[in-house]
Amino acid sequence: MTAPLLAAEEVARDYGAVKAVDGVSFTIAGGRTLAVVGESGSGKSTLGRLVALLEPPDRGRLLFEDGPTQGLARPAARALRRQIQMVFQNPYGSLNPRKKVAQILAEPLAINTSANRAERRERVRAMMGLVGLAPEHEQRYPHMFSGGQRQRIAIARALMLQPRLVVADEPVSALDLSIQAQVLNLMMDLKERLGLAYLFISHDLAVVRHVADDLVVLYLGRAVEQGAAAALLDRPAHPYTRALIASRPRLGKSLPPLLAGEPVAGIAADSCAFHPRCSLAVARCRGERPVLRPLDARLVACHRAEELG
Amino acid sequence: MSLLEIRNLSIAFPSPRGWMPAVEGLDLTLAEGEVLGLVGESGSGKSLSVLAAMGLAPRTARVSADALRFAGQDLLTLPQAARRRLSGKEMAMVFQEPTASLNPCFTVGFQIAEAIQAHEGGSSGERRRRVLDLMRQVGLDEPERRFDCYPHQLSGGMNQRVMIAMAIACRPKLLIADEPTSSLDTTIQAQILALLAELQRRHGMALLLISHDIELVASIAGRIQVLYAGQSMEEGPAAALVAAPRHPYTQALLAALPERAAGSRLNAIPGAVPSPGERPTACLFQPRCRFAVAACRSVRPGYDGAVRCLTPLDASGRPRARMP
Amino acid sequence: MADIAATPDLAASPVRELWRAFAANRAALAGAAIILLILLVALAAPLLAPHSPLLQDRALLLAPPGWTADGSAAHPLGTDDIGRDLLSRLIYGTRLSMLIGFMVVSLSLVIGVTLGLLSGFFGGLVDFLVMRAMDVILALPPLLLAIVVVAMLGPGLVEAMLAVSFVALPNLARLTRAAVLTELGKDYVTASRVAGAGALRLMLSTVLPNCLAPIIVTATMGFSDAILNAAALGFLGLGAQPPVPEWGSMLADSQSLIQRAWWVVTFPGLAILVTVLAFNLMGDGLRDALDPKLGPPTRP
Numbered sequence: 040m041t042a043p044l045l046a047a048e049e050v051a052r053d054y055g056a057v058k059a060v061d062g063v064s065f066t067i068a069g070g071r072t073l074a075v076v077g078e079s080g081s082g083k084s085t086l087g088r089l090v091a092l093l094e095p096p097d098r099g100r101l102l103f104e105d106g107p108t109q110g111l112a113r114p115a116a117r118a119l120r121r122q123i124q125m126v127f128q129n130p131y132g133s134l135n136p137r138k139k140v141a142q143i144l145a146e147p148l149a150i151n152t153s154a155n156r157a158e159r160r161e162r163v164r165a166m167m168g169l170v171g172l173a174p175e176h177e178q179r180y181p182h183m184f185s186g187g188q189r190q191r192i193a194i195a196r197a198l199m200l201q202p203r204l205v206v207a208d209e210p211v212s213a214l215d216l217s218i219q220a221q222v223l224n225l226m227m228d229l230k231e232r233l234g235l236a237y238l239f240i241s242h243d244l245a246v247v248r249h250v251a252d253d254l255v256v257l258y259l260g261r262a263v264e265q266g267a268a269a270a271l272l273d274r275p276a277h278p279y280t281r282a283l284i285a286s287r288p289r290l291g292k293s294l295p296p297l298l299a300g301e302p303v304a305g306i307a308a309d310s311c312a313f314h315p316r317c318s319l320a321v322a323r324c325r326g327e328r329p330v331l332r333p334l335d336a337r338l339v340a341c342h343r344a345e346e347l348g
Numbered sequence: 349m350s351l352l353e354i355r356n357l358s359i360a361f362p363s364p365r366g367w368m369p370a371v372e373g374l375d376l377t378l379a380e381g382e383v384l385g386l387v388g389e390s391g392s393g394k395s396l397s398v399l400a401a402m403g404l405a406p407r408t409a410r411v412s413a414d415a416l417r418f419a420g421q422d423l424l425t426l427p428q429a430a431r432r433r434l435s436g437k438e439m440a441m442v443f444q445e446p447t448a449s450l451n452p453c454f455t456v457g458f459q460i461a462e463a464i465q466a467h468e469g470g471s472s473g474e475r476r477r478r479v480l481d482l483m484r485q486v487g488l489d490e491p492e493r494r495f496d497c498y499p500h501q502l503s504g505g506m507n508q509r510v511m512i513a514m515a516i517a518c519r520p521k522l523l524i525a526d527e528p529t530s531s532l533d534t535t536i537q538a539q540i541l542a543l544l545a546e547l548q549r550r551h552g553m554a555l556l557l558i559s560h561d562i563e564l565v566a567s568i569a570g571r572i573q574v575l576y577a578g579q580s581m582e583e584g585p586a587a588a589l590v591a592a593p594r595h596p597y598t599q600a601l602l603a604a605l606p607e608r609a610a611g612s613r614l615n616a617i618p619g620a621v622p623s624p625g626e627r628p629t630a631c632l633f634q635p636r637c638r639f640a641v642a643a644c645r646s647v648r649p650g651y652d653g654a655v656r657c658l659t660p661l662d663a664s665g666r667p668r669a670r671m672p
Numbered sequence: 673m674a675d676i677a678a679t680p681d682l683a684a685s686p687v688r689e690l691w692r693a694f695a696a697n698r699a700a701l702a703g704a705a706i707i708l709l710i711l712l713v714a715l716a717a718p719l720l721a722p723h724s725p726l727l728q729d730r731a732l733l734l735a736p737p738g739w740t741a742d743g744s745a746a747h748p749l750g751t752d753d754i755g756r757d758l759l760s761r762l763i764y765g766t767r768l769s770m771l772i773g774f775m776v777v778s779l780s781l782v783i784g785v786t787l788g789l790l791s792g793f794f795g796g797l798v799d800f801l802v803m804r805a806m807d808v809i810l811a812l813p814p815l816l817l818a819i820v821v822v823a824m825l826g827p828g829l830v831e832a833m834l835a836v837s838f839v840a841l842p843n844l845a846r847l848t849r850a851a852v853l854t855e856l857g858k859d860y861v862t863a864s865r866v867a868g869a870g871a872l873r874l875m876l877s878t879v880l881p882n883c884l885a886p887i888i889v890t891a892t893m894g895f896s897d898a899i900l901n902a903a904a905l906g907f908l909g910l911g912a913q914p915p916v917p918e919w920g921s922m923l924a925d926s927q928s929l930i931q932r933a934w935w936v937v938t939f940p941g942l943a944i945l946v947t948v949l950a951f952n953l954m955g956d957g958l959r960d961a962l963d964p965k966l967g968p969p970t971r972p
Contacts (some may be wrong), residue, residue, distance in 0.1 A: 078533035079504075091866055117868060125866045133859035137686065137881040147867035163404040178601050180686065186390070196863065215389035215560065220616035227612065242534060245606040249614065286538040288567035291592050291601075294542050297565070298535045301503055364692075 042105035044069045045090065045204055045235050046122075050099035051260075052085050057304065059085040061260035062099065064331075065253075069203060072230065072237040074251035074268060076244065076283070080302050081257035083240045084208060084303035090238050091125045091206040103204075120281055124197040130189035134181040140167075140192055141177035147199040161200070170195045170225060187218035191225065198229065206238045211246065225248060243283055248272050256280050259302055259312040266337025276339040276347065279313050311342070319343050351522060351554050352378040352401070355415035359400055359406070359578075361624070362408060368624035371397050371578045375651065380521065383548060383555045385569030385586065387562050387601075389557035391621045392575040394558050395526050402435050419521060437467040440515035444527040449498040456510045457483075457495030463514040482513040487543055505536035509543065516547060523548070524556045529564065540588070541568060562601060566590050574598050577621055577632045582655045594660040596637045596667075597637070629659070638669045693961035700957020703796060714766040721760035722746065725917040729755040734933045752926065758935065761917035762943055765874040768829070768918045769899050775897035777834050777891050780840035787841070788848025789875050792856065803849070806842035808876035814839040815904055822910045829902075829918065832911035836901045840894055845947060847890055851883035885962040889955055896951035903944055920943050 043066035052060045060082040067073045077083045088094050089101065092108060101108045103119060111119060124147075127133035134143055150153050154162065158326040164174040170191040181189055188212060197205050210226070211219040227250060229235060241247050247254065251268035256277065264277040269272040275281045282298035289295070311317070314324035323342050331338040334345070354376040360367040371393035378384050388394040400411045403423070416423040419438060423431060435441075443449045451459060460479045464470070468476075483491035485507040487594075499507055508528060515523055525544060529537040546566045548555045559565050565572055566586050573583035574595065582595035593599040602608065603615040619636040628634060634644040639659060649658045659667035694700055713720060723729075723746075733755045738748040751759040791802040809817065821835035855861060858880065864878045904922025905911035912918035914925065919940045925935040 078535060093862065093865065118865075120868045125863065127859040127863060129859055133863055135860040135878060135882070146864065146869070150868045150870075177737070185623075187620060193863070194795065196867070200867070215621070216562075216601060217389065217604050217617035218620065220606075220614035220620075222615050223606075224616055243606075244534075249606040251611055283534060286535045288538070288561075288564045289607075290539070290563050290566055290605075291587075293567060294545060295538045297538055299539070299541055302535065303507055 042102075044104060045238075046100075046102040046105070047090070048100045048102070050086070050089055050096040050101055051243060052082075052089055052094065052097050054085075057215065058260050060085065060096075063255070063257070063260075063262045064099075065255055065262075065265060066251075067204065067236050067238060069236055070234045071252045072239050072250055073253045073255065074241060074247040075255050075257060076240060076241060076247055076303065077257035078283075080259055080304060082260040083242075083257050086207045086257070087125070087208045087238060087240045090204075091123055092120065093125075117151065118236040121200040122202050123204045123206065124200060124202040126190070126193050126197050126205060126207045126210045128212055130186045130193065130213055131196070133193050134189055134196075136181055139178050139180055140172075140184075143192065144177070144196055144199055145183075147196065151200055166199060168197045169198075169229070171221075185218075187222055190214060190218075190222050193224075194226065194229070194240060198235075201233070202235070204236045204238065206240070208240045209242070210239075211244065212241065219246070226250070244272065244287060253298050256283070259304060259306065261312050262331060262338075262340065263313065264339045265331070265339075269339050270335075274335065276334055276337065276344045277313075277341050278317050278319055278347065281347070311340075319346070349378045349380075349420065350377045350417075351382075351419055351440070352376065352556070353415055353417040354397070354401055355413060357397055357400065357411070357416065359396055359405060359412075360410045361406075362410075363625070365625060367410065369578055369627065370399070370624055373651070374575075374578075374580050375582070375653075376401075376573065378522070378554050378556060381548075381552045381554055383545075383557065383568055383570045385562075385565030385566050385572040386516040386558045386575065387558060387560070387572055388575035389560055389601075389621060391577055391623065395603075397575075398441075398524055398526065398556065398558060402433075402439060402441065403431050433467075436463075437518045438520050439522045439524065440518070441518040441524045441526065442508070442515050442528050444530050446497050446504055446511050447502075449511060449545040450507055452499055455496050455498055456502065456507075456533050457497075460510065460514050460517060461516040468516045478517070479513075481565075482517055483510075485516075485547070486510075486513045487539070491565050504532050505535075505540065508532065508540055511549070512540075512543065514551070516551065519551060520553060522554045522556065524558070526558045528557075529561070530559070530561070537564070544568070560592070563605070574601070577627055578624070579632055580651055580656060581633070582657075584654055592661075592663045592665070594655045594662075595633075595657050596639050596661065597633045599661060599665060600638070690961055694957050697957040697960060699953045700961070703950040703953030703955075703957065706946065707954060708754070710766050710947060711770060712948070713763055714770045717767055720746075721763040723757040723760045725756060725761040725764040726915050727756060727760075731755070734929070734936070737932070737935050749939055750933070752922075752936050753929060753933070754953050756915075758939055761922060762919070762939060765917045765919045765922065765940070765943065768912065768916065769902075769943075772829070772833055772836075772918075773895040773898045773951075774904045775854050776837045776840060776902070777894050779833075779837040780844055780894065781887070781891055783837075784841045784844025785848045785880075787845040788806060789852055789880065791845065792849040792852030793871065793875055793879075800850075802845065809839065810842045811895070815901065818901060818905060819908065819910060822905060827910045827913060829912040829916060832902050832905045833898075835905070836898050839901065840897065844887065844890055847886050851886055852879055855879045863916050880886075887961040889962065892951060892955035892958055894957070896948040899944065899951075900948055 045067040047063060047065050049062045049064050050060060051062050063086060065073060075083045075086055089096050095109050108119060116348040141163055144166060145159045148159045167174045167177060172188060172191055179301060193341045211222050214222060230237065239250055254268040254271050255265040256263050258279050258347060264271060264280045275284055286295050288300060298316060303315045306312045309328050311324040311329050329340040329342050354374060355441045357371060357374040359371040374397050386394045399405050401416060404655060405411050418434065445501045457479055460482060461475045464475050464478055479493050483494060488494050488506060488509050530538060531542050531593050557565055557569060569586045571583065572589045574581045582598050593602060600617045604617055606614060608615060617636050622632065630648050631644045632645050634640045643658055647658060649656050662668045729751060731746060732747065732751050734753055735747050735751045737750045738745050741871050743750060747757050751757055766864050791799045818835040818839050821838055822831050825831040825834065861878055864874055869878060878916045906918050906920025907924040911925055912921045922940040923937060930937045
């Protein structure tokens, strides 16, 4: 069995006293999409930064093709850098406003390859065509494009180095619905054509259901449920996952049922992070932190998951 | 009698190339106690039209309307002072970014009290009591403690509740909520939505809910109006509009929802919303419409109070035979 | 996957947009025009000046301006107390003022911006040391500090320029640092980092171009500050030494003459006034033009 493309083993990252990511483990296989879902404070963005090698984990390990991601010598680090790229949420902030599209897209090549100017130019134009942009627009500045087009540029930039894994942090959340659909279709097409793997961070479960192969649900830095996306979303086992799914307004239905309260940060390490808001909480939830355990073809971290039925 | 009546509202902005239309010929009616959802993507003019109705359009904008009436009063001819009294007391507004909309230098209790003081008065003890009561109404627990908190000490959801408290403090007849939950988490969104629905029911307020999220709007609105590139495209009872949309744009918008995807591809709408400088003179949606015919490129469809389309869709989702 | 073309009405580059906004401001345009004029005068000084600025005409000491009764047509603005033609001295003085402004701004720009970049980028100890050094410089009144520096280096034009540059450093350094810190939080910088950009490329190619707006404005205003400060030093006898026709020194030398020969004091003073005003107007215009224009457009 081949090694997974990316493996996270109990990664953790702290910001001062706050445990932004608190022991999360998962694997991403080549060509698959792992979605990370959560609300604010869940640590999903931090996890994205860890996987994108922007910050080192404080505890735990991140392995790429079974090899380490930290403490590498210069050439190995550079090679690794090319394999993992990132697409950001804000189409209006993720492109350098003072550079033309041609320069923005050529930059990764200029830094990492020995391609000359003509070669770079050709690859830029090819990539623009691939993401559905008119190559003639390479001399324009970002502010001359719409949000959807800017996201295409951002995707093109991420793909210039032909990475194996792309971390997409809420890539369509800032786009109109009709444009969202265009960009998601593009991302799925590119995944097929180029054999990309995605770490897809989102708060939108409808989008996630459509794009994800596997799913991790985070709450206050901890994974509460993870497994194959379809099964997980059809039959959520964790009370939080259920509440998250139920909270989304749906056509043809009236107001969604409520999950009361707000995430209470700073929960003790030996408690369930969700218990202050959980209608099923019992004494055990306060005194013993649930660990991820297999249940119905996924992993869930809840003492009472079986009882939800 | 309708509470809010807008007829033929047009808003334009100056630019080096002349006046750019942002909103064209918008009609909007809202009855007392009704919940109307205004749905549109960016560039639809949904927020701008309502701001203009409240007298809050940017100064550079040119606003014109045949009629702009609130509770029978003609807003176009009302003097500034009277208009200001009206907005705030009878019409209140809640915005998208609650923490940014509150003054960071004052406690939330002070700000809610300020809203009461501006329009009603009374002693400070009375005001404090009313503020605490309002805070309880909007679901803020421990109001005595939260009274002295500053906006940055509270979460987005709590700040939005504070904004709602400020808005309903003077028992307005109309509450306008402009993307009130877009910047909030999903579970908090549901809470705020339920709160708005409950307050609307309890106080008999009219609620004008502006959002890009048609599912959200459909869950509490009685009627929905769909805007596209500054024009009204369709309006009607929420359930009917969502089940059998009559305008191709509404249909395409609903089809683009991820849950409506057939297979691995989403039903994207090709192209993009035309910017103000590039709006076609005929039907605005025609370049992206799958049902467009030749006439759509040359004739601008009029609005018959329900739909703006030369060949509106019937119950099966296909265009009816020719327009009259 | 059809895509509508990029909006053509925004086809101008940021520079062209900037020019359009700037040109709409009449006062700023006037300022820019005056500066251009001064530059031309400075370049063509030998052709324009009727006499050498150093030539002394002993026969015509303190001659009043040409249009007055006792004036001479050969000296349209009169002569000073040792018979040198005032107009010629003023014309050659433009060279010095431009030189001073340019040198001071260039020097303080290069050093100040570098310090700000390093400070903002590396943070920690580097930031601490640089900023505290800037604080020390800021703690003293600029002119007094300049005097102290000149006192250490000895009087002279070059020394005066060095002193004035030194005094102008903290402003630029702090400004650059603030702009850098703002930009560092933005996604496009992170994106460049993910593409593998090293510190040097990030500083110079990614971040610096986006910090230019406040730097350009400060540099433009710094021009007039430099001229004023150099003039002040010259006035105190610490700047340009005679017989160099620097406006500030000209003022200093003619202090005692203000009642007898108003023109020897007034015209250099006016020259300083007009130049400084022109730079300030242009700087204000640039600031107004740069503020909204070089930022991203707001969403509809």
